[in-house]
Amino acid sequence: MDPELEAFTTLLPRVDLSDPVAYRRMYAELTAARPAPDISGLVVEDRTVSADPDVRVRIYRPHQAQGAVVWLHGGAWVVGDLDTEEHWAVPIAELSGAVVISVDYRLAPEHRFPAALDDVHAVLTWAHEHADELGIDPARIAVGGHSAGGNLAAAVALRARDRQGPPIRFQVLNEPILDDRQQTWSARNFTDTPWNTRAVRAAALAHYLGDQPATPYAAPARADDLSGLPPAYIATAEFDPNRDEAIDYALRLLQAGVSVELHQWPGTFHGSLAIQSAEVSQRQVAALCAVLRRALAE
Structure with a gap:
């Protein structure tokens, strides 16, 4: 493991999804303890997207932005909101030059699949329909997310393709969970890695799916086409149960004729790029934003 990251592993709290309400409280407190990001270079606005039910979004607008990314927070589908995601949204907007539309999708287990995906699809549709009002090019809208948010980004890309719209320019899948079957080498062997473990994955999927069978919109790795x-x-982290399913998905995309940039980050673990004092974390965020900037400029 990267020495800078390893120094933090003993300080990280254990993830316990058995009590979602208590874990949300702990997660919010942990995030609030971090220094607030500097938003002086951005215009930040909270909006409500009319849907069934309505969906809250927070928009981060850098100067002279044209493209946008519908950004989806991580948190095992169980935790996370607009406030906790600000530490991701601000640097993405600043470094990529994209308008970041951060989505406050509904959380499990109170709202199981497909509630979160429905919210994401509603926001994506709204962004296209209100592109002029938002000051963005409707042909330059990407989707992206981390972990469970990466799952939702991949899932909404599948749904948009199958429904023939809205069009998506690019997808950013950062350490995504894509497969419910837990059969890859990394899912079977990384049972006690920081933040994410086999047990955490199983609990997250149970909260998200309940007793429903997984469809490709819930577990995109199940998609045949x-x-x-x-x-x-x-992007994948070396010590992450999600690693191999994301690499497999990248290879299958390539074999299906989809252009992919795959970046496996050595010495990292799931979510470790939140430790921004580490040099490797800074490179991870910079790489993600550089790719997004290029994709929305082409």
Whole structure:
């Protein structure tokens, strides 16, 4: 493991999804303890997207932005909101030059699949329909997210393809969870890695799916056909149960004729790029934003 990251592993709290309400409280407190990001270079606005039910979004607008990314927070589908995601949204907007539309999708287990995906699809549709009002090019809208948010980004790309719209320019899948079957080498062997473990994955999927069988919109790795999807940037962490399914998905996208940039980050673990004092974390965020900037400028 990267020495800078390893120094933090003993300080990280254990993830316990058995009590979602208590874990949300702990997660919010942990995030609030971090220094607030500097938003002086951005215009930040909270909006409500009319849907059934309505969906809250927070928009981060850098100067002279044209493209946008519908950004989806991580948190095992169980935790996370607009406030906790600000530490991701601000640097993405600043470094990529994209308008970041951060989505406050509904959380499990109170709202199981497909509630979160429905919210994401509603926001994506709204962004296209209100592109002029938002000051963005409707042909330059990407989707992206981390972990469970990466799952939702991949899932909404599949749904948009199958429904023939809205069009998506690019997808950013950062350490995504894509497969409910837990059969890859990394899912079977990384049972006690920081933040994410086999047990955490199992609990997250149980909260998200309940007793429903997984469809490709819940677990995109189950999709038989990946052709016609938007180009992708897929990033994986070396010590992450999600690693191999994301690499497999990247290879299958390539085999289906979809352009992919795959970046496997050595010495990292799931979510470790939140430790921004580490040099490797800074490179991870910079790489993600550089790819997004290029994809929305082409």
